Amino acid sequence: MSQVTLPHTGGDAFTSPSAPGAGRGGLTWRVLIERREAAILIVAVALFVYFTVASANFLTVANLQNLSQFVGPVAVIGAGEVMLLVCAEVDLSAGTVFVFMPFVVYYANQDLGLPMLAAIVVAVIVAGLVGALNGIVTTSLNVPSFITTLGMLFALDGIMLVSSNAAQLTMPTSGTLSNVFGSYGWSEIIWSVVLVAIMYVVLNRTRFGMHTVAAGGNLVGASEAGVPVNRVKIWCFVLCSALSGLIGIVDATRITVLDPGNPGTQEMFYAIAAAVIGGTALTGGSGTVLGAFVGAVVLGVLFVGLTIVGISANAFVLILGVAILGAMIANVQLAKFAQKRRMPS
């Protein structure tokens, strides 16, 4: 029986052990190329150090809490978006779910008289159903998710405005439960760390996560191999929506004011930006939940830091734009570069 020995990759400057000084340099490069979170983590730390030096007010408990409250929702919605981006879909309605589910809690508690905990559970289930609808329309009716969820964004915004008569509401409270769900200053970041950790395990360590990558990496191939790609995608929509709704309830419990004037688009765009800056490609098949978390930290540090050093928050939007473009260009170039290293032909 003949043994097939196929050409191994390598032999170029980065992997060849004979190249002077390639050992350390090669390893660093590999880490930066293959673990995209690593590169963005360096950026996050650098920004953090910069603002700590630039302003005495940055590294204070109050400001860190402020920062954590920015990072929390962006990281959690971002984790949901990563699941969808990995299976080559997107959810533009996640931000609207985020702002609308607190209204559902209010209606269930105040109008239907359900206890708070039950009201929260109902709202998270409603969020999941919104995701299921997004997923079913996208996979069964072959509507691109960009369009499905754009429609859902406006529809939910409309329901929110009509049902509240466009008037602000006050989030109902109930003692300890409210502390767990947002009133305690650090609860938002605790929720987000826990939820992101769970999503990390789901994406990287479970059969479902593997099937999500398969559905995004090779849709036809995955279904030929027997992966129920449509069901996997629908569950990703459900997860993204439920996560957004849950963290929306936590955020609203902290702020206490429910404002139907906010359609949630900013939260959604920040979340997708965090995912992209963190190294998740829009082409499907790869993505990192931890990267999205670090991406959210970068956005948060920039947002809070610029305000503290006295630069107008308006500049933040400009920097955000440049950061997304920069991250995308780096993503594409690094992927090309990695490809070249892999295939020295």
Add this chain to the structure above:
Amino acid sequence: MTTAALGADRPDPGPAGDVVLRTDGIAKHFGPVVALRGVDMHLRRGEVLGLVGDNGAGKSTLVKILCGYQRPDVGKMYVEGRQVHFRSVGDARAMGIETVYQDLALVPQLPVYKNLFLKREVVAGGRLGFLSDGKMRKLARQYLDDIKVNVPSVDAPVERLSGGQRQAIAVARATRSDVKILLLDEPLSAMGAKESALIIDLVRDLSKNRGVSIIVIDHNYAHIFELCDRINVIHQGVVSFDKRVEDTSLEELTNYMVSEYRQQIMSGRGARQTG
């Protein structure tokens, strides 16, 4: 190697009654396009059956029906004498039918070992489905060594492998489990001579020593004669030629294909398709 030499060491396909797979009038159309008009074919235990035919003759459609990926419009299928209705690839796999698709059905971003276990994952934690990565890595390494497939690492993403390596991984995935019937849709198309030899050896070993029944689609008639015990030609959606390799020759097959093609042109393709 010559065809004659290979014919000698090929196993006896067994008594005529030992049919593991049989189809009866399988038909399938996609909109106005008729892919299959009524395929009657059979496969014996341990037999290697070659399917040849023009592009668009319906070979790949037949494979996709046999493996449960698509459902026929009409017709019956029998596995080991029992009629079956596959609703999914999983149904067919449960009966020991495995497939290597023309497009290989690999996920480029996933490592070799995860591709080998795609939809056959080793998991812990019941419905939660936590991947047992260590176990899968070890089993993958073992199996690839067994069938002498060389990859840089089972952790390497498939996108880093050469075309031949990918093909070997796809074949390895189909043969690793308890396969009874193996469907190979152009398994040698992306392979060089050395890599082809690996697959050819593997196919022979499976049919001879493990009693696996195999259907091979290939455009290369030399491959077909080297690999197969029997040849079926699919022409315009039906099996129009069925001979054991020792009862035919490369010349006869080539002449047959050419004459069928001429006839088709003379009579007009459209008329035959709808007739």
